[in-house]
Amino acid sequence: MDYHIHSTYSLDSRMSMEAACLHAIEAGLQEIAFTDHIDIDWPDNSIPPFDIKTLDRYFEDIEKMQDMFKGQLMIKKGIEIGLQPHILNECTDIIKAYPFDFVIASVHIVGGVDPYLGVFYQGKTKEESYRQYYEEVLKLVKSYDDFNVLGHLDYIKRYSPFPVEETDHLLCTPLVDEILKTLISKGKGLEVNTSGYRHASGSPMPHPDIIARYRRLGGKILTLGSDAHAPEHVAFRFETALMEIKRSGFDTLTSFTSMQPEFVAIP
Template identity: 45%
Template sequence: MLWDTHMHCRFSGDSDAEPEDMILASISRGLDGICFTDHLDLDYPDEPDAFLLDYPAYHDTIYALRDKYAGRFHINWGIEMGLQPHVASMNAQVAKSYPFDFVIGSSHVVHGTDPYYPRFYEGRREEDGYLEYFESILENIACYQDFDVYGHIDYVVRYGPNKNKNYSYKKFADVIDEILRQLIARGKGIEINTAGFKYGLGHPNPTEEIIKRYRELGGEIITIGADAHKPEHVAYDFAKVPDILKASGFQYYTVFTNRKPKFLKLP
């Protein structure tokens, strides 16, 4: 059985889900455990308070539920940090100040704009927007390393004008390979994020080719998450995950507890 280690609840600015509802959904789907990873996106454009976290309330709520379900279900506590170079020192302070089990570093904002919004593509080709996104990941890795895995590396294609119709790993292989090499050199992992299936891409984020390439380059750390913001999306399309990972050369997946990786055999 699998862990879903990327999920959100009402402590994220884009979710109304009660954390216990997410837990009950996880149990009903036969998961072995979960990790909450609510959003922190400092200096989010236009809405700087949209993705701030009430750390004490978030901590106390999840820890109370962890105690309630102790011995019955594994619940870890984490965070998904939106990375931008100019907030690196503030993110570092947060990571050091709280006892997170798991820290995902993600790119949601690129040079002041979230690719979620169509204005990111105004006046240029879709592929140029994608390239800027990937290059910004390299900027973030150079500035900040206190994370465990980089989240949904090709997040940008979820919201492009044509999504992934004209997108492929090969078009951006040079920059994506450099991202993977930099992560591996720093001992960082990636995730397989099944929300790509939910968004109609037909593939996870990142794609199977990128997951396979990470393994070919020597990457060993891969976590699994559905990026659920509602109970019904917990463990979304997880039935596909073992075969994708095995085809990419993995026999194990990773769960972080106290920021330490544990490698679990794939079913």
């Protein structure tokens, strides 16, 4: 299963839904979820926001793919919704208005700034920047309920300008563990995002040590996603990720239908 795929409904993707499905079948996948972006109140005015008025058409196009690939590929209706403290009610309104199978909650903006931008790190040490990001994630997962899994927990490492070190995943461990405990207590899951293998760290997001800590703390709900925005990244490095997941103590992944989990044995 690849539970994090972006089509051209995401402004940063160049992959059609049909191309994603064809590459998923070629990669031997049985199930995918389209999880295009909704980021309300995006701070960069040079980039047009995801227009939620297109959601009706988004669902229609997913249903077309379901018909086209029936019997070859299970296709779920998902979304990746970007959380910020002041838009949570709007996020809920969207999630409640449409029949989603699966919702990834991601934190792309901290204090009105995307960690993608260098300005986020100005005047901060590496640990201070990680701490600010994790504090925002913790605040949001405590405040928000209408999602299934938390996306790319250590997203900040993707864009951090500081040199990559093997111990980066140990930064702010008490904060990270509090995030994991909050997810577990609320019956929410964790995403393993393999786009991290394309990063200098060479590890998924989050790092396997964090996945193992989630398991030791009692976490059960785990999804696997490539975060693909291009055909060649569908199911990217899944074999490696599955070995890491097994070593972390998991023998199942989770699929979702109508936002309800079902555990699927890892082959």
